[in-house]
Amino acid sequence: MDYRPEVINKLSEIYSGSHGTFLKNSPEIFNRHRETAYKEFLRLGIPDRKNEAYKYTNLEKSFGYPYQVYYSPVPQDFREAEKFHCEVEDLDVWNMVLLNGFFPRGEEGLVMLPGGIWVGSMKAAAKQFPGLVEKHYNKYVQGENDGLVPLNTAMASDGLFLYAPKNTAYTKPIQIVNLLHSDQDIFAQDRNLVVVEDRAQLSLLVCDHAISPQHFLTNTVTEVYVGQNSRFEIIRVQNQHNNSGKITHTFIHQERDSYASSNNITLHGGLVRNATWHMLNGENSETHSYGLYLADKQQHIANFVKVDHAAPNCNSTQLFKGVLDENSSGAFNGRIMVHKIAQGTNAYQSNNNILLSDAARMDTKPQLEIYADDVKCSHGATVGQLDNNALFYLRSRGIDAREAKLMLMFGFAHDVIKNIPIEALRERIDNLVQKRLRGELSRCASCAIQCN
Amino acid sequence: MENDQDKVLDELTSGEYKYGFVTDIETDVIPKGLSEDVVRLISAKKEEPEWMLEFRLKAFRHWQTMKMPAWAHLKIPEINYQDIIFYAAPMQKPAPGSLSDVDPELLKTFDKLGIPLGEQKRLTGVAVDAVMDSISVKTTFRESLAELGIIFCSFSEAVREHPSLVQKYLASVVPYTDNFFATLNSAVFSDGSFCYIPKGVRCPMELSTYFRINASNTGQFERTLLIADEESYVSYLEGCTAPMRDENQLHAAVVEIITERGAEVKYSTVQNWYPGDKEGKGGIFNFVTKRGICKGDDSKISWTQVETGSAITWKYPSCILRGNNSVGEFYSVAVTNNYQQADTGTKMIHIGRNTKSTIVSKGISAGFGQNSYRGLVKVLGKAEGARNYSQCDSLLLGDKCGAHTFPYIEVDNPSAIVEHEATTSRIGEDQIFYCNQRGISTEDAIGLIVNGYAREVINKLPMEFAVEAQKLLQISLEGSVG
Numbered sequence: 030m031d032y033r034p035e036v037i038n039k040l041s042e043i044y045s046g047s048h049g050t051f052l053k054n055s056p057e058i059f060n061r062h063r064e065t066a067y068k069e070f071l072r073l074g075i076p077d078r079k080n081e082a083y084k085y086t087n088l089e090k091s092f093g094y095p096y097q098v099y100y101s102p103v104p105q106d107f108r109e110a111e112k113f114h115c116e117v118e119d120l121d122v123w124n125m126v127l128l129n130g131f132f133p134r135g136e137e138g139l140v141m142l143p144g145g146i147w148v149g150s151m152k153a154a155a156k157q158f159p160g161l162v163e164k165h166y167n168k169y170v171q172g173e174n175d176g177l178v179p180l181n182t183a184m185a186s187d188g189l190f191l192y193a194p195k196n197t198a199y200t201k202p203i204q205i206v207n208l209l210h211s212d213q214d215i216f217a218q219d220r221n222l223v224v225v226e227d228r229a230q231l232s233l234l235v236c237d238h239a240i241s242p243q244h245f246l247t248n249t250v251t252e253v254y255v256g257q258n259s260r261f262e263i264i265r266v267q268n269q270h271n272n273s274g275k276i277t278h279t280f281i282h283q284e285r286d287s288y289a290s291s292n293n294i295t296l297h298g299g300l301v302r303n304a305t306w307h308m309l310n311g312e313n314s315e316t317h318s319y320g321l322y323l324a325d326k327q328q329h330i331a332n333f334v335k336v337d338h339a340a341p342n343c344n345s346t347q348l349f350k351g352v353l354d355e356n357s358s359g360a361f362n363g364r365i366m367v368h369k370i371a372q373g374t375n376a377y378q379s380n381n382n383i384l385l386s387d388a389a390r391m392d393t394k395p396q397l398e399i400y401a402d403d404v405k406c407s408h409g410a411t412v413g414q415l416d417n418n419a420l421f422y423l424r425s426r427g428i429d430a431r432e433a434k435l436m437l438m439f440g441f442a443h444d445v446i447k448n449i450p451i452e453a454l455r456e457r458i459d460n461l462v463q464k465r466l467r468g469e470l471s472r473c474a475s476c477a478i479q480c481n
Numbered sequence: 482m483e484n485d486q487d488k489v490l491d492e493l494t495s496g497e498y499k500y501g502f503v504t505d506i507e508t509d510v511i512p513k514g515l516s517e518d519v520v521r522l523i524s525a526k527k528e529e530p531e532w533m534l535e536f537r538l539k540a541f542r543h544w545q546t547m548k549m550p551a552w553a554h555l556k557i558p559e560i561n562y563q564d565i566i567f568y569a570a571p572m573q574k575p576a577p578g579s580l581s582d583v584d585p586e587l588l589k590t591f592d593k594l595g596i597p598l599g600e601q602k603r604l605t606g607v608a609v610d611a612v613m614d615s616i617s618v619k620t621t622f623r624e625s626l627a628e629l630g631i632i633f634c635s636f637s638e639a640v641r642e643h644p645s646l647v648q649k650y651l652a653s654v655v656p657y658t659d660n661f662f663a664t665l666n667s668a669v670f671s672d673g674s675f676c677y678i679p680k681g682v683r684c685p686m687e688l689s690t691y692f693r694i695n696a697s698n699t700g701q702f703e704r705t706l707l708i709a710d711e712e713s714y715v716s717y718l719e720g721c722t723a724p725m726r727d728e729n730q731l732h733a734a735v736v737e738i739i740t741e742r743g744a745e746v747k748y749s750t751v752q753n754w755y756p757g758d759k760e761g762k763g764g765i766f767n768f769v770t771k772r773g774i775c776k777g778d779d780s781k782i783s784w785t786q787v788e789t790g791s792a793i794t795w796k797y798p799s800c801i802l803r804g805n806n807s808v809g810e811f812y813s814v815a816v817t818n819n820y821q822q823a824d825t826g827t828k829m830i831h832i833g834r835n836t837k838s839t840i841v842s843k844g845i846s847a848g849f850g851q852n853s854y855r856g857l858v859k860v861l862g863k864a865e866g867a868r869n870y871s872q873c874d875s876l877l878l879g880d881k882c883g884a885h886t887f888p889y890i891e892v893d894n895p896s897a898i899v900e901h902e903a904t905t906s907r908i909g910e911d912q913i914f915y916c917n918q919r920g921i922s923t924e925d926a927i928g929l930i931v932n933g934y935a936r937e938v939i940n941k942l943p944m945e946f947a948v949e950a951q952k953l954l955q956i957s958l959e960g961s962v963g
Contacts, residue, residue, distance in 0.1 A: 385895060412897065
């Protein structure tokens, strides 16, 4: 039976029921887009497997819990959040913790970092930079037939705001820790905006953690504007327990001569779906999308990438790799779109997967859609096991079978990890992945929740 | 240099369609439109048994509940099914026994197309079933094939003479509910070829079907059924042409192949339906369902296609690899020029253990053509040791065309190895320069490169066809390049 009408009904009740709270708790600009987005959501609904982008991803399980859909934080909630410490050693970053999609310091939460970069809540930003927020908010979202994007616009009430004005740079990465903590099942929707103006530079690290065993579902929309000659990096480290669902939509809009990269490292999570849209709108820009996923148990990890070459002479790469064990399943859905005007395009797309168990499953759909002729586009996808020749090579040099397998798998994963621009993090992830591949569960072993 | 190349490309891509003539022959047509009565009328015209009519009616009733699929990367104008004539047959005496009974006008037509219906000694390599509009005109070499136990005849004859075989295998690979066009075909198909190769027989000659659309306002709906019994082998060819007309004509065919243990079928198509004129007016809509099943262990099905014609091509020759160690192959060259559109590819369904499949697809787009590769490689949980390799390349000639690749890979077995790679590019200036440097003109260089690019597929065609296919590439893309 279709579960969706019931969920949509519930969402509608909450939408109309908490409308007052929404309006009160959110910036005015959020409220202005709410109604249209809500109608759009009703039109599109929750995507099912008939939707090409969700062909291999079933959201039913994630939407099936009695979520307290509208969550409004109270001060004591944040006490728990403040206890949180990032366990990556030597990570030199500027750090901030978000709880269930909310900014702990509330209205005051907008700070200027050395170098002139602003970071804080959307609520505060809408007050301090109304013109800027107005100019960029809800301008880069796409999503074609994905109803979850308008659902976020309709129901989100806060999120992260990051602003690098012209000619500014902050040498350290900015780390945002998204904590999920509640004694109820929560459906959180946060809405983030990153504006990197001309000749500015910004590096963002987003870590997701769930610290209580409840069921969580997060539906995040992040819009990024990357101005001329500027540089932006985003790294996501997703490490939530198996009761949680994480759906992200990231829209990166690039102007000419800009550089952007996105790294999605998915180590854990019941259901994870990362959609990353790279829109190359100015000539000579460059964009990279990387992803690594290690899944076991019943996890499902999906990556959706669209690189939209809408200007000439741009370069793009996509590299996604996965190792799937036990009953897990993975999906990759990548598309390179080259518009007629985008002559001189150089685009590359690759998705490689290793299946470790009989029940693991991988579906991949790398696609090219090309309307210009002076292009070099290629893509490749593989699903298989470790190369027997390589294994033999190692074993003939006295390395035992298990160690040889680990070495190969680690090398396989490192291809993606080596693109992480923050050294301390790169080492940490290397370490985590190695532990994980060895079977010393990197998350569950140290986790107090022990969900399953 | 750049301009020079563009000019040459322009010239190359403006070749004329050679088979666009109309044969003036008396034709038996039924009224336009589609209804249950029309389905009954077609069945009655063909004097079919009750079970055949039942099959058609079942399909027709199901078709009425279906909608035209919209997922392909094609812009298909609305098709008015009430405006199509579903049956048109050249008038002739019933079942021509010898060549002298065949209308000379028909013979002339096929001669002009280069398909001799006379069983000349020097062309003994190929047995032909010639289909004009809705019916089979003549099947050559039937007798000599029959000596070996091979049945090669028109579909209608098979229904009359070998009902048990037809009943057993018809719709066993493509069920009547399969898809919109296959269901339509199941309801109204008029003729086609039937072929049965008995156990252990290696068919000594190439079997072939030549399809010709002649009458206007008609659609052609033929059905081919090919059964290769244990340890047998056959190479099958298919060719097609149509007159130049301003209207779009619909061609919705179904091909089913069954291979038993150790059998091998090689199916080659050179598709050269009328592609429409330079403004994209007219041309054939080629919506075809082709599927084979490797039923027995160690069997093999190999599809080779050269797609140069048709205004719109919607075609996915597929293999269901059910037998252990069975092999599926798909080699394709698809050319779209002017306003042609193609969405073509394959499906390889791995069910048995140690099944292997190879996909090589070469797309060439020129003018305003849109060329898509769409393929599925599916490895089921039990398909231990399955292996697939796919390579899909696209070549763009000109800046107004498009080339797209939509592969789907679904793997449910850890011992499977599935690889897919694809590239899209145009002919490099460095390649042309290299040739120029060695005294090869730009025109010849492009010809060389295109031919070399398609060679991997053309090499898979039987010799007679390879020659034709190479010529076709020339006509479709090249003016005078060899």
